[in-house]
Amino acid sequence: MENIPNVLATRYASKPMKAVWSAEGRIALERDYWIAVLRAQKDLGLDIPQEAIDAYERVKGTINLDSINEREAITRHDVKARIEEFCDLAGYEHIHKGLTSRDLTENVEQLQIIQALEVVRTKAVAALLKLAERAEQWKDLVITARTHNVPAQPTTFGKRLAMFGEDLLCAVRELDRIIDNYPVRGLKGPVGTQMDLLTLFGGDAEKVAALEERILDHLGVGAALDTVGQVYPRGLDFEVVSVFVRLASGPSSFAKTLRIMAGHELASEGFAKGQVGSSAMPHKMNSRSCERLNGFAVILKGYLTMAGELAGDQWNEGDVSCSVVRRVFLPDSFFAIDGLIDTFLTILNQMEVYPAVIDQENQRYGPFLATTTVLMEAVKAGAGREEAHEAIKEHAVQTVRDLRSGLISANDLVERLAGDARLGLSLEQLSEMMGRAQAMTGLASAQVDKFCATVREESQNFPAAADYTPGAIL
Amino acid sequence: MENIPNVLATRYASKPMKAVWSAEGRIALERDYWIAVLRAQKDLGLDIPQEAIDAYERVKGTINLDSINEREAITRHDVKARIEEFCDLAGYEHIHKGLTSRDLTENVEQLQIIQALEVVRTKAVAALLKLAERAEQWKDLVITARTHNVPAQPTTFGKRLAMFGEDLLCAVRELDRIIDNYPVRGLKGPVGTQMDLLTLFGGDAEKVAALEERILDHLGVGAALDTVGQVYPRGLDFEVVSVFVRLASGPSSFAKTLRIMAGHELASEGFAKGQVGSSAMPHKMNSRSCERLNGFAVILKGYLTMAGELAGDQWNEGDVSCSVVRRVFLPDSFFAIDGLIDTFLTILNQMEVYPAVIDQENQRYGPFLATTTVLMEAVKAGAGREEAHEAIKEHAVQTVRDLRSGLISANDLVERLAGDARLGLSLEQLSEMMGRAQAMTGLASAQVDKFCATVREESQNFPAAADYTPGAIL
């Protein structure tokens, strides 16, 4: 009755992401960490037998959660329980010397964060590449751009995709900077002074520094914080969740826009192979994945609130009022962004556009957008500027009214203008202008090319991205 | 590797709360709901055989999650999978007639919410009763009240507890109002017009209304919404999470204050029976539970952000961009408030105060608080008002400085005042005033009595609260 699973992990997150945050995954990281410390301590002169290290290595893969939980129920101390388990398995008691719990847990959690950030980066770059592919595919497909959700000027569908793509691109660069500059806590002792390690090494500060250096190498990070207390500043966690919200921005705007486009039948998120609409309503193609994507973006903002409240709430050298909060938002925000990007990629893979419906929309609104051209040409052809402007405005407004009142069902502004002697333009001339105006998408296509080139160049640094394909989503 | 549990449920939530939100618990509610609809439909004249109802009743307890999941993997429709499972078990196909999925899921989720709110209410009232008990116990224990975290005037520890208690009391009343006024969606069909049910009953609107009435009885609620669309307004979910944040306010302020008091050794959250401090630092009694309580309060605000973003984001008759968000914040916010209140109760049960240390603090700061009395008495005794005021101020400021600079270790303001001829007061007279001033806690004790009486009276409506005891917490 009581086995309640983590819904984000179970329904939406990918295997690699779950692996990072699973109990087993964490214990594996911890044991590797302890062994790395042990090796370094030995190399720096501490009296640690090689057989002990070998023994720990040998048993590190034997992870028995039940046994660890039983120990914790007795000791009421989670780290102590895991130390005892590992030592009993190995038959030695050498790990964790000179360390306090936080020297283990903070660094291992940060390692989880780094590994999970790299999973996110690979997927985000994959999404950029797929967006570039789609933008290129439709870079010349003219659509009616909308501002305030009403028709404004022509653009292309590829340009619209690239627009959301550039938002994501900025976010990916920010993610990249955060990974590059991410510092770990390092080995600092219970209040950050490194006193216990200094004692362990007989007051030799250089050896303390050398040990930390070795552990940074093991973790694969460039820098440790210098003057932390019991914990690393929770502002770092805030940065991480913050960049997830930033990453969600482009895909979320895209998803809302696709939901709106689906409402006009201009495009849809498509169906998974074999999927059909409901039997009662076969015409209904719901934007379920887009909606879910928008839902993930909302979820991320909730976790950001949690992370934000912890930043700046450290009392003295630290306390653990953050503990339960981080148990929730750290894995769960990663599961949410993971699910979000996989959903985004799936939509990009399956989405469909309906050029015929797009063209109907262009036809309906196109003539309105050509009125400035008409004015210019009428003046060229000899009409008075003021009189021509007045004529055009009268017809445009009346055409809108007639369309909305149902008097007409197709936009006949061209015919009306052709029939007005004040302008002196023939139906042929006007029709030619209309064609021109509808095609006037400025530099849309060139912008798409630039976006695609940039994405492809920057993605070179992350070769795994090109091969990434999300698993099937719900 | 991939079985990642819900951390709030697993580590912190109570059995009854988990029961409400477990997959099995939900299925049980759904099946009861379907049967209730069936009975009502039969009573209202639909052709439903009694044997079918009996068959559903007989098998309703047979809940096989694996089988249901296998069905869902094929149909890709969760409600359909659960209908098929139930019908196959019963050997009939009568449930869900005239219903759309939301006629089932919305009402059942709202029933979960109501049941879970009632669990919360019982515990919250239990917390009020325990707070009243503690406030009464210490209603005359004089402590040094603090504003800006520095000593201000005397109060009593009981009054301080009642202060946080009244905050909680206001919140519990609000919770109570929300439960009393909570409306369910009812049976409204896919877009809210009740068209399908109207068809089912051959256009008889009264039967549609009667069916809904019967279902409200089954759910145990007083009212259904009248004009919903596909879903009930998500503002209702917002109200629920909002009242959790409101409920957390008093306990959270209490926990922060106890953490501060523990820092002064005035009080502590105590130890569980058998628990000791760390072997390395036996003096260290950490406020772990208080810290966790504050953590839960942070978590709730994160879920409030999620609920807040859904309120006011309904497009047309509704979409499902809320779905993934509600899967997260609904159960998880309930688990968090559940864990918060149990933690609060545990702290109230185990907390300790240290009267001797409290008295030392009163001694240190007491004399400063008596200076207005001294002034009054000096003037009575014949001193000039201005001169006396100046004398007192000089000594008070110098005493603070000498305490802080370490020149003196105990507050000797009384002696200084006694030695100043400008005041004309003897050491005996001054000492007597000091004693008076320290005891001047105004109506603190009477306020506590009033608080306790109110709590006990209002709690009469929730008799289960008096017996409630939280299970052991981590």
Place this chain on the structure above:
Amino acid sequence: MENIPNVLATRYASKPMKAVWSAEGRIALERDYWIAVLRAQKDLGLDIPQEAIDAYERVKGTINLDSINEREAITRHDVKARIEEFCDLAGYEHIHKGLTSRDLTENVEQLQIIQALEVVRTKAVAALLKLAERAEQWKDLVITARTHNVPAQPTTFGKRLAMFGEDLLCAVRELDRIIDNYPVRGLKGPVGTQMDLLTLFGGDAEKVAALEERILDHLGVGAALDTVGQVYPRGLDFEVVSVFVRLASGPSSFAKTLRIMAGHELASEGFAKGQVGSSAMPHKMNSRSCERLNGFAVILKGYLTMAGELAGDQWNEGDVSCSVVRRVFLPDSFFAIDGLIDTFLTILNQMEVYPAVIDQENQRYGPFLATTTVLMEAVKAGAGREEAHEAIKEHAVQTVRDLRSGLISANDLVERLAGDARLGLSLEQLSEMMGRAQAMTGLASAQVDKFCATVREESQNFPAAADYTPGAIL
């Protein structure tokens, strides 16, 4: 250069709301409060000359902000500056006896809150009445309801409005409950023990209680908190901002939906009298007010975050870390909800619907919704159920595809069905069914009636609402 106005107040808030929160408005409330205390103290036996009270009454309208600011620059204490100003004007020094600053400021701020809540309630009820009027007007106007933003079943536009209206109605009831149950801090002294007032009245607790009772009468509230510390629990502020978010839910969903409808030209928010579209794009009717309304809803959630962080963050008897936060979110959240409701009312007043376009949409999607009826009738007419179902599905899916691919521009499903011998139904029969199906809006109209009746009945308690008209908005 440095006179930066409050943008929410200046651009969006109404006069009555600004009056509550202006510096002058607050000083006026404070002076009335001081005089009320004075009168009560005199009645309860304190030695206060009637001439002094008369003098304060006489000068209370003379509010000179510059003079007060100059005093504050010297004393660095805002309350002291205002006391001195008032006393100098009156020529007496009798106000504020036995009070601490918070006995003044907390109660006066709560009075501002109460008055401002009442402004909000009047407007919110006015919005309900206007919604009811509009819902009634269009209660039989059939539109195509949408779920997932795609066509689902018919409903009526009035029902859609009532749907958002019921969301608001729930919120207004909650607002009402909050106003009814709102407690003020009362007269409690610097740490809440009422010690100073007890001293002032020579230890007579009944007089202390009587004084507070008199002040509650002056404030027009039913209850004071009993056991507060320096401040009232900030959870009360949270409740207030929380109900604003709740109030915004219905209008915000309405505004998003109207923005979507405007994108389909089904309806628009209309133009203010004399307003026209841009000269360059006369066809463009932007949903500026709806967008702004959604913006206000976002703003409110930001202020809720601020209020939420203060709830549960009280240390001991209180500190002032909340001060700067409340200076921001209290007035500004009121300005935002004030502007939101006025904007909502303006939209309701000016909005337009376009029945012809609505009908075109119904025509396009109607036939799909009639397929269940067709199936039933075909079976009645002798067709095999399975064969008929298959035929209908084939034609429905193909029609969707042809519409999207541009092969057809009007929905010809009826013709296709008529041409399929498997169904055995004539074009006449099928057309008749189509007409029926499109009109099948179930109980939509009756629901609207019920909503209107409820709103009108409940609004009786707030007669000012019926007459309320918002001023012109930007």
Place this chain on the structure above:
Amino acid sequence: MENIPNVLATRYASKPMKAVWSAEGRIALERDYWIAVLRAQKDLGLDIPQEAIDAYERVKGTINLDSINEREAITRHDVKARIEEFCDLAGYEHIHKGLTSRDLTENVEQLQIIQALEVVRTKAVAALLKLAERAEQWKDLVITARTHNVPAQPTTFGKRLAMFGEDLLCAVRELDRIIDNYPVRGLKGPVGTQMDLLTLFGGDAEKVAALEERILDHLGVGAALDTVGQVYPRGLDFEVVSVFVRLASGPSSFAKTLRIMAGHELASEGFAKGQVGSSAMPHKMNSRSCERLNGFAVILKGYLTMAGELAGDQWNEGDVSCSVVRRVFLPDSFFAIDGLIDTFLTILNQMEVYPAVIDQENQRYGPFLATTTVLMEAVKAGAGREEAHEAIKEHAVQTVRDLRSGLISANDLVERLAGDARLGLSLEQLSEMMGRAQAMTGLASAQVDKFCATVREESQNFPAAADYTPGAIL
């Protein structure tokens, strides 16, 4: 009555910050921007007379808000009003050619953001320098470090300051990266296709690019976005407010810790020159500025919520539902961080520490921290390990109990240990160990040196920071 000022600007923000966000400041930036476009257009071949440019230059400083507001009241279009005003002043109509409103407003707002970010950076670096100075000053002042708010191990006060400083340092680096990578929207036209500019330059895309390049130079930024729509992605605004929350983290933790330390009289934020405590309570030194700093941090999180809701909420090429939100959170979040850092600097300038009280605390808790040393030495001296451990534990626990129960007022653990024959250590030996243990602050001092060196080196890039002094705060 209705002139309600922006409270954050008026009470807390600095002159330079207000200058950026004032109406006049913005108009000045706009006019310079228009002139820069004009010059570039002329250079790129458009027919623009030099006299026109000269005329605009001549009148650009004449800013008459009233006149502009009157124009806006008529046109109901803010940009148009400002264009007309400027043109009328100059006597020419050449500005804004080929531009849409957003080509002006987005870039000018981003310029405001950049300028304001630079103000923030200078101050933040100044705060780091001041923190380094203070950390150095107290780098060897031993204090009792606390975790869970209870004594843990010794550290130094300088190290504690450097700990919060490193949090801020990470944030400043992040701020720096954001400024360095901040892209502006550039000149893109109403839907982002640059169509109008392309037309203006007769289809010459290179001239369009050259114009934009010139404008980037004018704005002083390195990059424009390539494929935006009507607006730049609001995720950029989110990044800005997010880094403010990040910046607030270190100062906020510092302020909470100083409030706690002030409660123990270990340190205080000090008084402004001439300021005294309240006359009634001269001993009371309230942490008002620290509390306010924590308040600013809360405010920033509220604005982050607003910014977060806009990110990912773009429909199509953009709408203006963000407009009212950005009018609030953009200036106001800058005012809040501005006030926060000035408050932080003021506290750093005025804060006081009380070494005598600090020493008393060290004396009280020191002996507990020395017990591991005692054990080691007892064993060396011949005691049995188990027996010695038991003896120490007994005495430590009993000493804590006796301190709390008031049996003793000073920690006499040393005497107790000296009197226990099981340990075989003299009072002299034990006292010597105590002295050693209390001084065991590990590498605290060296860490401070490293922090100071890093801060001073990195601050070289921002020379204005070294000279920055905040104005007097309230």
